[in-house]
Amino acid sequence: MKALVMTAKQQMEIEEREVPTPKDDEVLVETAYAGICGTDNALFNGLPGSADAVPPIVLGHENSGVVRAVGKNVKNFKEGDRVAVDPNIYCGKCHYCHIGLYEECENLSAVGVTRDGGLEQYFTAPEEVTYHVPDAISLKAACSMEPISCGVHTMHITEDIQPSMKALIIGDGYMAKLFAQLLRAYGIQDITMTGRHDDLLAQEKEQLNLTHVVNTTKEDIPGNYDFVIEAVGKPETQEQAVEHTNPGAQVFMFGVGAPGQTFSMNTYEIFKKQLTVKGSMINPHAFVDSIALLESGAVKVEPFQANVISLEEVEGVLDHSTPKTGKTIVAVNPNLK
Numbered sequence: 001m002k003a004l005v006m007t008a009k010q011q012m013e014i015e016e017r018e019v020p021t022p023k024d025d026e027v028l029v030e031t032a033y034a035g036i037c038g039t040d041n042a043l044f045n046g047l048p049g050s051a052d053a054v055p056p057i058v059l060g061h062e063n064s065g066v067v068r069a070v071g072k073n074v075k076n077f078k079e080g081d082r083v084a085v086d087p088n089i090y091c092g093k094c095h096y097c098h099i100g101l102y103e104e105c106e107n108l109s110a111v112g113v114t115r116d117g118g119l120e121q122y123f124t125a126p127e128e129v130t131y132h133v134p135d136a137i138s139l140k141a142a143c144s145m146e147p148i149s150c151g152v153h154t155m156h157i158t159e160d161i162q163p164s165m166k167a168l169i170i171g172d173g174y175m176a177k178l179f180a181q182l183l184r185a186y187g188i189q190d191i192t193m194t195g196r197h198d199d200l201l202a203q204e205k206e207q208l209n210l211t212h213v214v215n216t217t218k219e220d221i222p223g224n225y226d227f228v229i230e231a232v233g234k235p236e237t238q239e240q241a242v243e244h245t246n247p248g249a250q251v252f253m254f255g256v257g258a259p260g261q262t263f264s265m266n267t268y269e270i271f272k273k274q275l276t277v278k279g280s281m282i283n284p285h286a287f288v289d290s291i292a293l294l295e296s297g298a299v300k301v302e303p304f305q306a307n308v309i310s311l312e313e314v315e316g317v318l319d320h321s322t323p324k325t326g327k328t329i330v331a332v333n334p335n336l337k
């Protein structure tokens with residue numbers, strides 16, 4: 001089979017490999033689609049994602065495909081099942097797993113980060129992180145189950161969402177577009193999004209039925225909000241997120257900054273407004289909700305999966321030598337239905 005292997009930092013090779021054999025509790029998946037995200041850029045450049053990726057490794061943590069073999073202890077899957085794989089595997093034994101904070105697991109392993117992922121024709125995954133994809137969801141859409149689930153995790157850790165609350169999403173990338181849909185699905189109606197390009201913002205306002213869009217290269221963000229999602233990860237946008245808050249606001253730091261990055265906050269305002277500022281990382285136990293949201297049509301991803309490429313084209317996207325706009329997904333075997 002063909003595998004795209006990260007052989008060293010900033011280096012990828014297509015290799016011919018044996019199809020892996022699933023262990024007793026694993027399934028073998030023939031990859032249909034694998035999404036590429038900012039985490040892959042970090043891993044490609046030798047920075048950690050949710051964990052470190054040690055070469056040689058096959059990236060690809062946003063995967064859909066079809067089951068081709070199952071280990072002898074696998075109960076709920078058989079050959080031919082359409083699946084999406086939650087990349088994150090929690091140990092279930094450490095302090096954080098015991099207190100239910102799975103995403104902080106001290107022994108986290110992940111498909112496409114610490115073990116080979118979907119940027120190859122076949123990969124294995126434990127049954128416990130494999131999910132059936134209902135017929136109403138295409139395998140193309142299903143490869144975004146992981147990023148949707150990261151957004152769903154944010155919604156899981158919010159408190160007391162009410163329809164009259166006003167939300168601000170900072171950034172207009174793929175995750176921001178998912179958040180606009182998630183916020184509405186969870187009940188918030190008034191949604192403002194910021195970006196840097198008038199034409200894109202005009203399109204997003206229409207497609208996502210946004211209340212306001214703001215081009216922050218030309219104008220200030222108007223007013224304050226009850227619910228803020230920072231989906232950029234730069235100090236200046238993190239500052240904006242905390243600044244544009246109403247009393248009682250919840251601010252979610254979703255954008256991934258460089259390790260060691262800091263930003264300044266007005267601590268009196270945090271006290272006076274009783275702000276909650278929370279990080280949101282990965283997606284424990286969120287796939288079931290993501291499946292429901294995709295199946296109902298409350299969340300749509302295919303209109304935003306703009307850049308569909310082959311395995312051979314991945315390196316160009318990760319090293320930025322190929323210009324791209326919008327979410328990249330790799331059609332490893334688009335003939336799988």
Ligand SMILES: [Zn+2]
Nearest residue numbers: 037039062147
């Ligand atoms: Zn991702």
Ligand SMILES: [Zn+2]
Nearest residue numbers: 091094097105
């Ligand atoms: Zn653990």
